Amino acid sequence: MSKPFAITLDVGSSLANHTGSWRTERPVYVHRLPPCNDACPAGEDVQGWLYDGEAGNYESAWRHLTRDNPLPAIMGRICYHPCQTACNRDELDEAVGINSVERFLGDQAISQGWQFIKDAAPSGKKVLVVGSGPSGLSAAFHLALQGHEVTIRESAAESGGMMRYGIPAYRLPRDVLDAEISRITNLGVTIECNSKVESAESALEEGFNAVFLAIGAHIGKRAYIPAGDSAHVLDAVSMLHMTAEGDPPLLGRRVIVYGGGNTALDAARTARRLGANEAVVVYRRNREKMPAHDIEVNEAVDEGVIMRWLSTISWVDDGLVTVEKMELDEKGFPRPIGEFETLEADSVILALGQDVDLSLVDGAEGVAIDDGVIQVDNFLMTGRDGLFAGGDAVPGERTATNAIGHGKQAARAIDAWLRGEKFVHAPRPALATFDRLNTWYYSDAPKTVRAKLDSVRRATNFAEVVQGLDEETALFEARRCLSCGNCFSCDNCFGVCPDNAVVKIGEGNYEFNLDYCKGCGICAVECPSGAIDMEPERS
Amino acid sequence: MSTQLKFYQVGSFAVGNRLIDEADLPEQSRSSRANSLTSGHRACQGCGEALGARYAIDAAMAATNGKLVAVNATGCLEVFSTPYPETSWRLPWLHSLFGNAAAVATGVAAALRAQGKSDIRVVAQGGDGGTVDIGFGPLSGMFERNDDVLYICYDNEAYMNTGVQRSGATPPAARTNTTHAIGPNPGASFTQGKNLPLIAMAHGIPYVATATVADLHDLEAKVKKAMTIRGARYLHVLVPCPLGWGSRSEETIKLARLATESGLFPVFEAEDGEVTATKKIRRLVQVEEYLKPQKRFAHLFGAHGHPDLLNAIQAIADRNIAKYKLCDPIEAEADHE
Numbered sequence: 010m011s012k013p014f015a016i017t018l019d020v021g022s023s024l025a026n027h028t029g030s031w032r033t034e035r036p037v038y039v040h041r042l043p044p045c046n047d048a049c050p051a052g053e054d055v056q057g058w059l060y061d062g063e064a065g066n067y068e069s070a071w072r073h074l075t076r077d078n079p080l081p082a083i084m085g086r087i088c089y090h091p092c093q094t095a096c097n098r099d100e101l102d103e104a105v106g107i108n109s110v111e112r113f114l115g116d117q118a119i120s121q122g123w124q125f126i127k128d129a130a131p132s133g134k135k136v137l138v139v140g141s142g143p144s145g146l147s148a149a150f151h152l153a154l155q156g157h158e159v160t161i162r163e164s165a166a167e168s169g170g171m172m173r174y175g176i177p178a179y180r181l182p183r184d185v186l187d188a189e190i191s192r193i194t195n196l197g198v199t200i201e202c203n204s205k206v207e208s209a210e211s212a213l214e215e216g217f218n219a220v221f222l223a224i225g226a227h228i229g230k231r232a233y234i235p236a237g238d239s240a241h242v243l244d245a246v247s248m249l250h251m252t253a254e255g256d257p258p259l260l261g262r263r264v265i266v267y268g269g270g271n272t273a274l275d276a277a278r279t280a281r282r283l284g285a286n287e288a289v290v291v292y293r294r295n296r297e298k299m300p301a302h303d304i305e306v307n308e309a310v311d312e313g314v315i316m317r318w319l320s321t322i323s324w325v326d327d328g329l330v331t332v333e334k335m336e337l338d339e340k341g342f343p344r345p346i347g348e349f350e351t352l353e354a355d356s357v358i359l360a361l362g363q364d365v366d367l368s369l370v371d372g373a374e375g376v377a378i379d380d381g382v383i384q385v386d387n388f389l390m391t392g393r394d395g396l397f398a399g400g401d402a403v404p405g406e407r408t409a410t411n412a413i414g415h416g417k418q419a420a421r422a423i424d425a426w427l428r429g430e431k432f433v434h435a436p437r438p439a440l441a442t443f444d445r446l447n448t449w450y451y452s453d454a455p456k457t458v459r460a461k462l463d464s465v466r467r468a469t470n471f472a473e474v475v476q477g478l479d480e481e482t483a484l485f486e487a488r489r490c491l492s493c494g495n496c497f498s499c500d501n502c503f504g505v506c507p508d509n510a511v512v513k514i515g516e517g518n519y520e521f522n523l524d525y526c527k528g529c530g531i532c533a534v535e536c537p538s539g540a541i542d543m544e545p546e547r548s
Numbered sequence: 549m550s551t552q553l554k555f556y557q558v559g560s561f562a563v564g565n566r567l568i569d570e571a572d573l574p575e576q577s578r579s580s581r582a583n584s585l586t587s588g589h590r591a592c593q594g595c596g597e598a599l600g601a602r603y604a605i606d607a608a609m610a611a612t613n614g615k616l617v618a619v620n621a622t623g624c625l626e627v628f629s630t631p632y633p634e635t636s637w638r639l640p641w642l643h644s645l646f647g648n649a650a651a652v653a654t655g656v657a658a659a660l661r662a663q664g665k666s667d668i669r670v671v672a673q674g675g676d677g678g679t680v681d682i683g684f685g686p687l688s689g690m691f692e693r694n695d696d697v698l699y700i701c702y703d704n705e706a707y708m709n710t711g712v713q714r715s716g717a718t719p720p721a722a723r724t725n726t727t728h729a730i731g732p733n734p735g736a737s738f739t740q741g742k743n744l745p746l747i748a749m750a751h752g753i754p755y756v757a758t759a760t761v762a763d764l765h766d767l768e769a770k771v772k773k774a775m776t777i778r779g780a781r782y783l784h785v786l787v788p789c790p791l792g793w794g795s796r797s798e799e800t801i802k803l804a805r806l807a808t809e810s811g812l813f814p815v816f817e818a819e820d821g822e823v824t825a826t827k828k829i830r831r832l833v834q835v836e837e838y839l840k841p842q843k844r845f846a847h848l849f850g851a852h853g854h855p856d857l858l859n860a861i862q863a864i865a866d867r868n869i870a871k872y873k874l875c876d877p878i879e880a881e882a883d884h885e
């Protein structure tokens with residue numbers, strides 16, 4: 010071929026020049042653990058299901074969520090959402106309203122009739138779950154999906170545990186509870202109500218391959234309070250239980266609730282609903298030290314519940330309660346200051362915590378009891394082979410979420426144990442901390458939009474009926490997620506590489522072309538979600 | 549719902565977004581983008597110029613359906629992309645001399661017009677040295693004649709390809725190989741400056757704009773708009789240079805962002821000699837935040853630093869903010885408290 014003057018070589022593309030050889034560090038895509046996922050006691054992949062939800066794929070979002078928690082419509086109402094407390098977006102403007110999106114998905118599932126899909130082959134193993142509260146239901150759900158035959162025995166007339174007999178219906182409508190429980194029984198789980206298990210050991214001997222004790226803590230603690238003969242004193246769990254059964258106790262017009270937990274507030278709010286025109290919560294410490302959550306206190310106060318801090322009850326008798334005032338010492342412990350006051354009260358409700366009814370493990374070989382709760386190992390197994398326990402009956406935080414998490418863990422441990430193995434926890438990825446995010450790329454909402462959003466969000470708390478608004482708000486909330494530590498297909502890495510060394514491989518997936526990646530690190534710095542790490546190149 | 553998406557999803561700031569309609573995606577988020585400057589070029593790790601050139605030329609290619617010719621001045625962009633006999637360019641591309649890119653481009657446009665091929669468009673491109681200094685005469689002529697060329701200057705604020713010498717676009721106090729960080733006024737002196745976008749506007753040409761590699765959406769929109777206009781157009785793109793600035797290769801985009809967020813590099817658009825749009829600062833920062841990561845400004849900081857020079861640079865930023873109205877009045881007040 011004849012060439013122009015002074016040209017001796019054919020034109021070639023620079024693609025022949027593999028500049029990747031300059032690299033001293035290489036980018037790698039990573040999955041970090043988002044703080045929401047990290048904080049969720051049920052182990053939900055929050056960021057993951059929000060990602061599905063953002064695209065409006067509500068069913069796949071719900072399926073993704075229910076890999077870990079079978080009760081989203083319930084938890085979307087009653088969970089204290091530690092996920093939101095941990096949410097990175099809080100450092101930017103306000104935490105993502107994860108819980109409200111969860112409720113939205115749960116409600117969608119109920120209204121659309123979505124059911125769980127079970128594809129595991131029957132294992133031939135039988136598991137007994139004692140108790141149908143959140144931990145029992147969660148365990149049953151996971152065990153059923155693993156192919157085991159599950160029976161739940163429940164001493165009460167109906168299933169649900171504290172979700173039915175403790176948490177009042179104004180926070181958790183019973184049709185929601187029923188809907189989510191029946192979805193679990195549709196998996197073939199049998200729930201035998203009015204069927205108290207008297208002995209865990211005999212259950213094991215009855216032919217169950219494993220037993221999970223999910224018996225909760227139902228005995229109201231009775232602190233010693235000097236009281237006259239005609240004092241009307243009852244405990245909160247019994248009072249809530251009777252109310253839930255449609256047979257509420259007579260409380261009178263003035264009710265005093267003694268205690269500072271969420272149960273105390275539920276009791277006081279329930280008393281108001283039962284007709285008490287005065288419901289006073291008496292608590293020995295102050296607001297800051299009160300274990301009850303802010304939301305609950307605020308809602309209670311909004312409903313007219315009166316809070317009386319730094320007070321203990323020293324005497325109860327016919328229509329009168331004597332309280333002694335307290336102060337907090339340097340360590341925050343309350344101590345009496347010797348001042349008394351008399352309040353009028355038709356009844357006193359004690360909300361001082363609950364004990365576990367341990368009679369079914371009385372004398373059971375290998376089962377250790379400490380501090381009134383059943384002792385378990387990291388796999389939730391008691392000292393007795395095949396006997397597991399979880400939820401309120403074992404050490405740990407007494408919340409429904411935690412109980413659901415226990416149910417999942419127990420199911421995994423039982424499943425492994427039934428196969429003669431030990432469950433191995435997947436290694437926990439490093440946390441997706443706020444400082445790894447490049448928040449520049451997340452737009453902040455202009456004030457006008459924020460205001461509108463706030464009011465919309467507030468409104469949904471009360472207006473479950475406004476379906477259209479709900480969907481828009483839920484989608485909006487889901488889309489506020491920063492996708493901490495996980496790629497969300499924003500194409501930033503693909504765009505910002507000066508060497509075109511990022512390749513798209515199908516929907517939302519990328520790959521580095523190491524032939525040309527010079528390792529400059531721009532992609533890692535500009536990744537909004539912190540999903541790229543730079544690693545030293547091995548020479 | 550689409551407006552909400554823009555507010556809350558990162559669509560408006562990140563390169564792409566899986567939830568946006570295909571049609572609204574920028575060129576750089578498409579696998580089908582032209583990659584006009586393809587891989588294997590020899591630009592340094594993290595070169596802002598390589599990135600800016602691909603952003604700009606890919607957008608121009610998209611706007612012209614690939615009917616585009618590029619003329620390049622001498623400089624890094626030319627040298628790293630075309631070591632004989634290789635080329636990284638995937639469009640017809642010419643290089644003649646350091647200072648004559650505007651004149652050559654004018655000639656190419658004239659030749660195409662003479663052949664009745666006015667649908668084929670012409671861009672000229674060069675570094676700041678090639679543009680504000682040595683190529684200034686031909687460029688001014690191109691403006692004055694309103695020749696149908698889009699001229700793009702990739703401003704890395706010095707003659708980088710020959711080893712970092714000061715140009716008319718080098719900022720005050722910057723250390724280069726010809727402005728050493730010694731004496732009472734270390735680095736480049738505080739001159740009158742040579743603001744080429746303003747000079748271009750003074751020619752009254754139809755379109756002048758500034759942009760940076762930190763805002764792809766803005767840059768693409770400006771190139772695409774420029775290609776809808778006939779006549780002389782000028783685009784001035786700030787492209788950080790890790791080698792010449794003494795910055796970390798991974799901070800190229802971050803530095804371009806800080807240049808605009810500090811007010812030192814105003815991003816605006818002008819038509820027929822009048823400013824028609826400015827990009828507001830989103831998160832105002834002090835110039836220090838922009839200068840500190842760059843070794844060319846290292847002498848301003850530390851025990852033997854020069855707070856006076858730092859203040860003088862801050863004053864330049866403040867002047868820009870006032871002149872181009874870069875902050876919304878209320879927010880600017882809040883940030884200065």
Ligand SMILES: Cc1cc2nc3c(=O)[nH]c(=O)nc-3n(C[C@H](O)[C@H](O)[C@H](O)COP(=O)(O)OP(=O)(O)OC[C@H]3O[C@@H](n4cnc5c(N)ncnc54)[C@H](O)[C@@H]3O)c2cc1C
Binds near residue numbers: 163172207271400
């Ligand atoms: C008033 C109140 C409000 C609450 N509000 C919230 C809230 O808003 N959010 C939250 O996260 N948590 C809340 N909790 C805590 C939460 O309800 C419990 O942590 C959770 O229900 C514990 O679940 P579990 O499955 O371990 O036990 P439970 O829900 O107590 O269920 C145990 C079940 O086992 C049954 N059982 C016990 N012994 C036997 C036996 N021998 N044989 C057969 N069945 C047996 C019981 O009848 C019961 O149904 C609240 C608790 C109370 C009391």
Ligand SMILES: Cc1ncc(C[n+]2csc(CCOP(=O)(O)OP(=O)(O)O)c2C)c(N)n1
Binds near residue numbers: 597625645675704710
């Ligand atoms: C007439 C002439 N003088 C000097 C040179 C040497 N030279 C080549 S590139 C260059 C610097 C280019 O600087 P700039 O235009 O800013 O582009 P950059 O390399 O910084 O991108 C110089 C001085 C030349 N090629 N021709």
Ligand code: SF4
Binds near residue numbers: 044107489490491
């Ligand atoms: S922003 Fe999203 S991923 Fe990050 S913590 Fe909040 S909910 Fe989780």
Ligand code: SF4
Binds near residue numbers: 594596598628788789
């Ligand atoms: S010297 Fe600067 S402009 Fe030239 S290739 Fe390197 S980074 Fe790019």
Ligand SMILES: [Mg+2]
Binds near residue numbers: 676677702705707708
């Ligand atoms: Mg230059």
